[in-house]
Amino acid sequence: xxxxxxxxxxxAPSLALxxxxxxxxxxxxxxxxxxxxxxxxAVSALGDSAAARGLPVDPLVDKAIEGxxxxxxxxxxxxxxxxxxxxxxxxQVALQAATPGVPAADAVEAGAFALSAGLEDAxxxxxxxxxxxxxxxxxxxxxxxxxxxxxxxxxxxxELVRQTLRSGGKERDxxxxxxxxxxxxxxxxxxxxxxxxxxxxxxxxxxxxxxSGAPPHGPPTSRRP
Amino acid sequence: xxxxxxxxxxxxxxxxxxLADLPPELHxxxxxxxxxxxxxxRAPVTLPAALEARVMAEVRQRVIAPSARRWWHRLAExxxxxxxxxxxxxxxxxxxxxxxxxILARSQPPVPPVAVAAAPESVYVRFVLYAPGAHRVxxxxxxxxxxxxTAPLAPAGAAGVWATTVALPVGQHQYAFLVDGRRWVNDPxxxxxxxxxxxxxxxxxxxxxxxGARAL
Numbered sequence: 001x002x003x004x005x006x007x008x009x010x011x012a013p014s015l016a017l018x019x020x021x022x023x024x025x026x027x028x029x030x031x032x033x034x035x036x037x038x039x040x041x042a043v044s045a046l047g048d049s050a051a052a053r054g055l056p057v058d059p060l061v062d063k064a065i066e067g068x069x070x071x072x073x074x075x076x077x078x079x080x081x082x083x084x085x086x087x088x089x090x091x092q093v094a095l096q097a098a099t100p101g102v103p104a105a106d107a108v109e110a111g112a113f114a115l116s117a118g119l120e121d122a123x124x125x126x127x128x129x130x131x132x133x134x135x136x137x138x139x140x141x142x143x144x145x146x147x148x149x150x151x152x153x154x155x156x157x158x159e160l161v162r163q164t165l166r167s168g169g170k171e172r173d174x175x176x177x178x179x180x181x182x183x184x185x186x187x188x189x190x191x192x193x194x195x196x197x198x199x200x201x202x203x204x205x206x207x208x209x210x211x212s213g214a215p216p217h218g219p220p221t222s223r224r225p
Numbered sequence: 226x227x228x229x230x231x232x233x234x235x236x237x238x239x240x241x242x243x244l245a246d247l248p249p250e251l252h253x254x255x256x257x258x259x260x261x262x263x264x265x266x267r268a269p270v271t272l273p274a275a276l277e278a279r280v281m282a283e284v285r286q287r288v289i290a291p292s293a294r295r296w297w298h299r300l301a302e303x304x305x306x307x308x309x310x311x312x313x314x315x316x317x318x319x320x321x322x323x324x325x326x327x328i329l330a331r332s333q334p335p336v337p338p339v340a341v342a343a344a345p346e347s348v349y350v351r352f353v354l355y356a357p358g359a360h361r362v363x364x365x366x367x368x369x370x371x372x373x374x375t376a377p378l379a380p381a382g383a384a385g386v387w388a389t390t391v392a393l394p395v396g397q398h399q400y401a402f403l404v405d406g407r408r409w410v411n412d413p414x415x416x417x418x419x420x421x422x423x424x425x426x427x428x429x430x431x432x433x434x435x436x437g438a439r440a441l
Contacts, residue, residue, distance in 0.1 A: 062367050062370075062371075063421065065370055065371050066367075066371045066420065066422075067421075067422055068371075069365060069371035069372070069373065070371075070409060070420075070422055070424070072422045076421075076422055076423075077422075079421070080420075080421030080422055083421055084421070110397075113397065113418070116418050116419060117418050142397050142430065145418075146416050146428060146430065149416035149417060149418050149428055150416045175430070175432055178416065183236075183241075185232060186232030186233065186235055186236050187232075188232075
């Protein structure tokens, strides 16, 4: 008992200092000298709001630093950071609607990336719903976002991820999807055709394994002249 | 200034197609691209002459001085502390500690659970840009806090080809090339997303165990 009390009394000040230092992880310090003072204040306020809502703060700081490096006007930097903040919030809402509990920070960040790449909130929600353990929602969202960045329409991107998972695809199969789409593009397919063709192939594999994945609808893959 | 290779030429470079499989009009482009890549691969990796001196200076700085070592031993050796407590003080002390913990807990905003990798694995990623006429090229992105001074590209054998190799932590990164310190250029071989500043960023994903970056 005596030992426990001594430990508690000695540890309490350290605990207090440590917790305070972590909470004040200085957004302003990271931005000092990289962006104008007005931007530092605005991003610090957004960082506080993000932390209070359980959103990751690093993407906000990264975007501000990027704006400073690219010599963007202060109002443009703040607008870009606000846009990231908004996308993080949308991603968090979509993820919470899909699965119970507090979504992981990396999933929220990946969801925000997917939204920036062109996916809709409903797509993020759907991807989180179809991605059950051991599938990583963050990975599925990043892959779908990258497919969209390659030009694949959002519905086809989601469908391709869905069919890949239904056919028993593992994380490495998900990660390979953008490369496989690029290979199809090199062969002359449009992004939509490439994704639809790969989704049909995955659905066929799922059917062969007795899974319940219905083949997606859509025109057969054809090559551009 | 960048050049986008024809998709069939890319497949030729990847070894998926033979030269004879390409349409005749692409033969010249394929040979030129092959020459450029050959030159890049042959470019020797040379370290700056001052690197060793800088490393050794850093090591010497970190050696603990004798006086510091004595202090360290005083701190590290066990001390004998005798503490005599009267039983009646335990109650108030515990109550004060509990109040302190409650105050600290209430004053902090909720922190979401964050997945932290124990030791982020890094993968060497080679960045290559064809920028004829450029005097300086660097790559900046989320992996180096958009600091264009940390990853300069060097001329890589053939005229106009710039390259560098950077160790990137596993994860997804956005980046762009900075040409001559004023012009941001995308990687034509990578997916792109809006950067929020009227331009676009290239995207690269580094996966664990990969021999290099995968264009995720």
